[in-house]
Amino acid sequence: NRTEPTSAASVAGATAGKPTVALVVKTLNNPFFLDMQKGAEEAARRFGVNLVVQAADREIDVERQMQIIENLIERKVAALCITPSGSREIVPVIVKANQVGIPVVIVDTRADEKALVAAGGKIATFIGSDNYDGGKLAGAFVAEKLGGKGHLAVLEGIPGHETGDARLRGFREAVAKFPGLKIVVSQPANWERDQGFNVFQNMLQSNPTVTALFACNDLMALGAIEAIASAGKAGKIVVVGFDAQPEARAAITKGTMSATVAQFASRMGSTAVENAVKLLAGEKIADFTPVAIELIK
Amino acid sequence: MTAIPPAAPLTPRAVLTLRGIRKAYPGVVALDGVDLELRAGEVHVLLGENGAGKSTLMKIISGAVACDAGEVLLDGVPIEIRGPRHAQAVGLGIIYQEFNLIPHLTAGENIFLGREPRLLAGVIDQRALLRAAQKILDELGVAIDARSVVSRLSVAQQQMVEVAKALSLNARVLIMDEPTSALTEQEIRELFATIARLKARGVALVYISHRMEELFAIGDRVTVLRDGRHVGTRLIGETTMSELVRLMVGRDLKDQFPKQAAPVGDEALRVAGLRRNGVLHDINFTLRRGEVVGLAGLMGSGRTELARAVFGADPIDGGRIFVGGHERQIGSPRAAIGLGLGFLTEDRKHQGLVLGLSVQENTCLPSVGAFSRFGVMQVAHESAATAARIAELRIKTPGPHQRVVTLSGGNQQKVVLGKWLTTAAGVFIFDEPTRGIDVGAKVEIYQLINQLAARGAAILMISSELPEILGMSDRILVMHAGRIAGEFTAAEATQEKLLAAALGRAGLHAA
Amino acid sequence: MKPREFLAHSGRQFGTLVGLFALCAVLWALTPHFLTVSNLLNVAQQTSINAVIAVGLTFVIISGGIDLSVGSLVAFSGVVTASLLQRAVPVPLALLAGLVTGLACGLVNGLLITYGRLPPFIATLGLMSVARGGALLYTDGRPVSGFDEEFRWLATGEVLRVPVPVVIMIVVYVIAHFVLRRTPFGRYLFAIGGNEEAALLSGVRVRLHKTVVYGVCGLLSALAAVMLTARLNSAQPIAGINYELDAIAATVIGGTSLLGGQGSVVGTLIGALIMGVLRNGLNLLGVSSFIQQVVIGAVIILAVLLDTAFKRPKR
Amino acid sequence: MKPREFLAHSGRQFGTLVGLFALCAVLWALTPHFLTVSNLLNVAQQTSINAVIAVGLTFVIISGGIDLSVGSLVAFSGVVTASLLQRAVPVPLALLAGLVTGLACGLVNGLLITYGRLPPFIATLGLMSVARGGALLYTDGRPVSGFDEEFRWLATGEVLRVPVPVVIMIVVYVIAHFVLRRTPFGRYLFAIGGNEEAALLSGVRVRLHKTVVYGVCGLLSALAAVMLTARLNSAQPIAGINYELDAIAATVIGGTSLLGGQGSVVGTLIGALIMGVLRNGLNLLGVSSFIQQVVIGAVIILAVLLDTAFKRPKR
Ligand SMILES: Nc1ncnc2c1ncn2[C@@H]1O[C@H](COP(=O)(O)OP(=O)(O)OP(=O)(O)O)[C@@H](O)[C@H]1O
């Protein structure tokens, strides 16, 4: 008993009859998603569509993200671009969008394939790269940098958070190939900069032999490099982050950080909107647009 | 005051016997080997100075406090009272000295708290509850709607709810710890009638009060405690007031109301046409330096409201207030204190004291500013002032840093008094200043009032004890329904005239 | 309830209700999407989980306590139910296990508070951390997903065209209101919160009832967990973070005093609806998410200001 | 303070102190890295930020209130200071601006609570959301990073070999203890928290002091923000999330009653140290992240259980 699929032209609330595309990311207080927003806005201008960008206050709040998408469905947006906070938890709401005929573009984090099939959900396309691959890149870099030998430390994100888990798995797998590399300590710093500082400061106390650190995001890595500086070990520890935030890039230039994994959020954003527009125009699009993943060193 | 005939042939049967009860708190031995025997159908009066241990002894019976040593026998059988619920179950009921009502529940809900009538298992029969509660309240002769929320009742009404609650227990032993301290004549009479009915039913009653005249009206036997020890038990008929006082305080008291007139000076406080809509109507009166003015009236007549309005605690809707001859706007208690007013509130627990703070911190609270230099409190001044109050008022406390919550009721009242004596006030409003204070200490407080007057202070003394009003005032105002319904000089006032005015029957209007 | 009593109660809720209606009116004026049947049902569904948790918190808060562990209990009971479902345990059994988990954790809170004499804040803060860790350990940090239609009916089904979560919410509120106003347990919660010592001296088994109320709160958290799991078709060990704040906010907006002794579940429902409507409206309007936070904070303040203005005593 | 009075006070802290020492003893036995000068200085530095915020909360809680906005105020004052520093405003001026921001926000809390008659929970919950949104809007969601050595001295400098943050913390505690015990303002906080009406009738300007105490709490949050910004060489609009929970936990572990009217900053310092030592120890031991949460929760509960056991009054 839901309404008929809305055609792009009849979207209400759109200024000057332009169709509205919604981009729902995990959170907007992370520069990664801000970059994605920038890219999307640029594309929206280019293609002449309205863009609504919404997100929960917290990256891990899957239920809130579901609410936001439900509300956007009520608002009858023409297309949805989503970065799922949880790859399986996103499935029910994709199904809801399907029911009213709103096309769904998934960006950056995959929606779980099996769950999607089981629920009979359908997405138009996936645009992005893989956190797991990024973790592997980081692991390979550390191995190369240390010559396959050394003690490693890891700063984890919020325990149980998918994004962090994937990066971590990739990293572990990559370093496992080198018998000389040993992860001696792995602790959570909840994605946060101040905790990155504190936790790594404490790690250095008990593991003075650590020669490389992999932090599951740049914020923790940036906190950790301050801890390294305050311990007088600047330059002696290889620090690899994730996300390639401007600050991390600057730190790499300065030499306090060694590398970070870039996922090109802005490109993801613009490609997502571009694909959505094509969908609305009835054009065919590929069901997977890979976005390069790259190690910045 | 209706005299109640003694339970003629004293039933020899002891319902409850206490032997060698001991209870120590850090710094004080509250009870030191006390014996007590209660018989069916008697009113057993418990007497003692503030802090003598009366309430503690009763709390042991009611299961609120566990004793350190001693034994309790119920019908001759030793029993260990495990807690309030157990005490109630075996028929021991109590009205506590400090109110124990739930503020946001109604009177009826409070009365049956813990014993609600049920419709089915687990469903309250609210209708039956209200009906039963209303019945008890009506029997007590008080005009309280069982549906009214307790926090909106006056102190006296709350006290009557406490009484009703105790009655609803149908206890075999009923303890009343100062039930009349907040009541006026009218309610006291009703209460005594109720006590007589209970006696006739064979209930053993323990009655604690500092109003000596009551004891002779209703008591059968009296036990006196001093410093946590049992100093004697007498048949009321075989003792005298002075003997009891001697047992209590260990010395003779010459005069119960040692009134000394002080020279009356200039106008200290004048109130003209004061109005607070629905509560106070056209109030006019004057207080002069050196004068003690009594303010009498029934419960709910608006005496407390008048005091609060003058003190800036409640806003007024009209009228003028002059302090020392100058018209003043008193917008807050702070402003009032700044103008040299002091206000001893009737409800010490909720308005008078910060129970969690120490004697010293409470005593100095209104004077903290005065005791500070450059924003730093002068501890020496504070300690000195507190030590002076403890000595002057004979506050029974292990020390100035004792938290007031642990003091006996009467001693808490003394701390409230001490608080205002510490300020440099020249006009005092005392709302029930001797509530819960023992005879010896009352005399001390009266003497203090004399001293204050002699120093040139003006005092407005609100009291529900007519003897006190009559004994201590130079002039007496009587309120009825928010108006000053009569004004008398000390010489012309009698109990009957005051009562008539309080009931709104006498003519003499205030000048 | 007699009309008079009812009026007195609703009088106390009046300000909040006005706040809710004002909010709805504003949204109705601003967007055509707000006042549609489907959107209102949508809001009701979105509110239901917070509303159910908030009932438990209302009980606890009326009794003078607080429970910070509800969010973690949602996670813990959720993963317990979910993992049993995945092991093909029959749905009713799995539900029962989840509910019992919540109840048991709640009772632990209660026992720590009563027999352990811990301040409720500390006991439940501790359990919040322990239960979260427990949920992570239990699942090894991974979500547990994918359930039968039978279970998912709890989120997707309808009874007389009303979505099941909304039905659950209504049933919970009706029962809770009855318990609070008509049973000794409810009465004692008010008494304990109003004056614990007086309640004790009146023979109320304070420890028992305090222990039970945390149990009830845990149980309701577990119910919310089941609803959430069915809704997301997944249970996460990191679910429910900060749910306690939302539930406390709903309770307090609804006029329940954090000091205890006063409050009503009707108010709490209004409070939860205010929060749900607000978030829905801001999404419908497409307000930027930074501005959303400002607006949400401001509206919470305004709603309660309005309420206090209505209640303000003369003096 | 006279010896007797001091003993009475420290008696109240005794249990918590035992808890702290027990924790230290366990860690000392388990890892050689714990009891080293450099590690203890680390712990002190790591504790300093929470400890400074907790002082403000202790004041507020003693006065019978609560402040949930501290974390957001840390973020907001932090980005204000940081953005001024980046515009090459002289350090003292930028610091002043940050502190004034915190103070002003705190006073807004206070005014909402006193003149607006809002429950402190609601007012500060509202401001928590508004200030967070404000910080995000102000910075467009991005961190503001990279400062002069002059400013960073606040984190990296040493005075007599003691790190500056630790010095700041000590100074704050000494002043706070003095204010609480020796000034009318401190006394009034206890009186207001203990019995607001009695305080009012004793001539205490309740509204004034209540407003001021939230101002002080905001100011101390801003001070913590400056320390945090210097420490991380960056200010973030999402800094300080959940800081209120840590600070309240430190306060309550330290024996301050959430009901108001009781408490001490000495206890709060011990409480903050317990939390700091615990986190440090778990990192040193390399405890798995899931188990960490369980342990943290359990230790908080145990520490306070120990404390209550020492204080347990006889019936
Ligand atoms: N909880 C407590 N902690 C410490 N001391 C206490 C406590 N309760 C009572 N006391 C002390 O025990 C003594 C006896 O107190 P109690 O209340 O029994 O006196 P009382 O005879 O009822 O006096 P009053 O006539 O003033 O009511 C007092 O010195 C009091 O300070």
Ligand SMILES: Nc1ncnc2c1ncn2[C@@H]1O[C@H](COP(=O)(O)OP(=O)(O)OP(=O)(O)O)[C@@H](O)[C@H]1O
């Ligand atoms: N907070 C309140 N809410 C509603 N009614 C109140 C409140 N406080 C007092 N009253 C009512 O106002 C009237 C005046 O009470 P007040 O206490 O001033 O009288 P009083 O003459 O001092 O009597 P009392 O002997 O009880 O002290 C009473 O009927 C009382 O029930």
Ligand SMILES: [Mg+2]
């Ligand atoms: Mg007594």
Ligand SMILES: [Mg+2]
């Ligand atoms: Mg009165």
